[in-house]
Amino acid sequence: GPLAAINSVIASGGQVGEEAAMPSWILLVGAMGIVFGLAILGARVMATVGTKITALTPSRGFAAELGAATTVVLASGTGLPISTTHTLVGAVLGVGMARGIGSLNLRTVGTIFTSWVVTLPAGALLSILFFFFFKGLFGA
Incomplete structure (x- = not known):
């Protein structure tokens, strides 16, 4: 997304707000980023969602996947x-809570929740820092 936005602004000569063409090389870079991310941390994320939040059986997993898919659609x-x-994490939490709060690994849930809370202000703060860095570097 950010790379496509940067490419669009450069290609349009600084005009913002127009519909941007999506060059295939940007899609390829995005796909490579997803593959790289899955290769590095994918197994850890799948293990956390699949086993560390609550015990999943095939029927519980199906219910969680169906709930998540319906939400996404x-x-x-x-x-x-x-x-x-x-x-999907919310759906797995829902399946676990349907069995009672005792069926959830609250330490794992707390870690996930904390990471969600931290990412919003961290992303905002880093965006501010990068903005002023590039503004100082390039002027304007």
Whole structure:
């Protein structure tokens, strides 16, 4: 997304707000980033969602996947940008809570929740720092 936005601004000569063409090389870079991320941390994320939040059986896993998929389809239909990983974690939490709070690994849930809370202000702070860095570097 950010790379496509940067490419669009450069290609349009600084005009913002116009519909941008998506060059295939940007899609390739994005795909390589996803593959790289999965190769590095994919197994850890899958292990956390699949085993460390709550015990999943095939029927519980199906219920969680169906709930997450339905949420993603409904959100996509309304144009809401959502995270499929966050949605699946919420669905697995729902399956676990249906069995009672004691069936959840609250330490893992707390770690996940903390990471979600920290990422929003961390992303905002880093964006501010990068903005002023590049503004100072390039002027304007």
